[in-house]
Amino acid sequence: MQKVFKYIIVGVIAVLIFGSGFITGCAYSRGTTKGLERENAELQGSIRSYSATIESLNSDRIRIAGRVSDLESEIVELGTETPEIIDISESIETGLGSLSGRISDSRQGIQKVADGLGELNSELQFYIERAENP
Secondary structure (H helix, E strand, O other), X not given: OHHXXXXXXXXXXXXXXXXXXXXXXXXXXXXXXXXXXXXXXXXHHHHHHHHHXXXXXXXXXXXXXXXXXXXXXXXXXXXXXXXXXXXXXXXHHHOHHHHHHHHHHHHHHHHHHHHHHHHHHHHHHHHHHHHHOO
């Protein structure tokens, strides 16, 4: 009987030790899960931040590509204007008369633009005064 009693006590102690270990393990696992959930939330925030940065960089890349395209167009335009510049210099070499006429035409055009800007300025001034003093 004593032998059986010893086995029962040893069994109860073993159950208590393993049971407390099991409970401790579950609690640790729960704490680890909470920690992992917190880290996961932080990582999700970082991923969103990086995604926003990538989108911003993509829009910058698209904007820069547009500027490069504009510059390429300007280079092509300058390339087409170069023969015109050569023609003008040949015109100067052959005679200043036609160049003088072109300059005069340009001056008249510039004067027309200046007159138009003056009229636009006075109209704008009129509307500004009218807006300030209804």
